[in-house]
Amino acid sequence: MPGIARILLAAGVAATALGAQAQEQKQVDIATLNWAENIAAANMWKLVLEKAPYNYQVDITNVGKSVAFSGIANGDMDISLETWLPTTDKEYIEPHEDQLTVHESWYDGPGLGLVVPAYVDIDSISELAEKVGDFDYQGRPTIVGIDPGSTISTATEDAIETYDLPMRQLSSSEVAMMAAFKDAYKRQEPMVVTLWNPHWAFAEYDLKYLDDPENVYGAEEEAIYWFSRKGFAEDDPWLTAVLNAWEMDDDSLGGLMAIIEKTGDPAEGARQWIEENRELVDGWLQAGDSAN
DSSP, X not given: OOHHHHHHHHHHHHHHHHHHHHHHOOEEXXXXXXXXXXXXXXXXXXXXXXXXXXXOEEEEEEOOHHHHHHHHHTXXXXXXXXXXXXXXXXXXXXXXXXXXEEEEEXXXXXXXXXXXXXXXXXXXXXXXXXXXXXXXXXXXXXXXXXXXTSHHHHHHHHHHHHTTOSOEEEOOOHHHHHHHHHHHHHTTOOOEEEEEESOTHHXXXXXXXXXXXXXXXXXXXXXXXXXXXXTHHHHOHHHHHHHXXXXXXXXXXXXXXXXXXXXXXHHHHHHHHHHHTHHHXXXXXXXXXXXX
């Protein structure tokens, strides 16, 4: 075969191979909430899946909570990594339960409620009313919270009424709440915030939940699940098996979030954590390989 013909044939074969590879590349769109653990998990999976030999195209779409559920149900996005069940997110799941699939849990025993530094000498929400003057913020007795309309914000309004607390809830953002808390903690001053675990703050500070004898924040044991649009498991059985095998606890997830908080960059923090926890990550990936 003449040399030029061999070159052209090789180029054609290479182009065909590249074209086939491009066609075979899988894509996943992750609906992500602006919560520390959700951002951490999404960035971790983006880095893991985009590297060879998996070569996914992973898009992270930041959305509000209700949009995550409706967007997945409508097929606008593929998966979301966090729903708390059986109680906290029940109202978000129910309108779309025929259009989405809840898969396996990956974190057991999450919680939410009112949190204070461990140095504060109260242990129950009911005690807030007795020491309300200790929790002044910007001139008023205050529970510092996050976005209005969030599950924990709504529960906190219920707690204020249930426990007859002469306090307001100051709704802001998680970032603003934690900035205020960091300043109070540094000064060893009392402050009460709405918080949940998993959260990097529990690795960074010595904290405690206030007891909730009226069970305003829920008494039932919960878990965090990932969920997808209908048909995703059939479209991508490998990734479904991988995510079903995925499990984290306070040490692993808290460590991931703490590195991200320290670096200030979700992608860089996730990269460092993956390098330090390669064996754990590889175990999840092997579950997908076994399913094929």
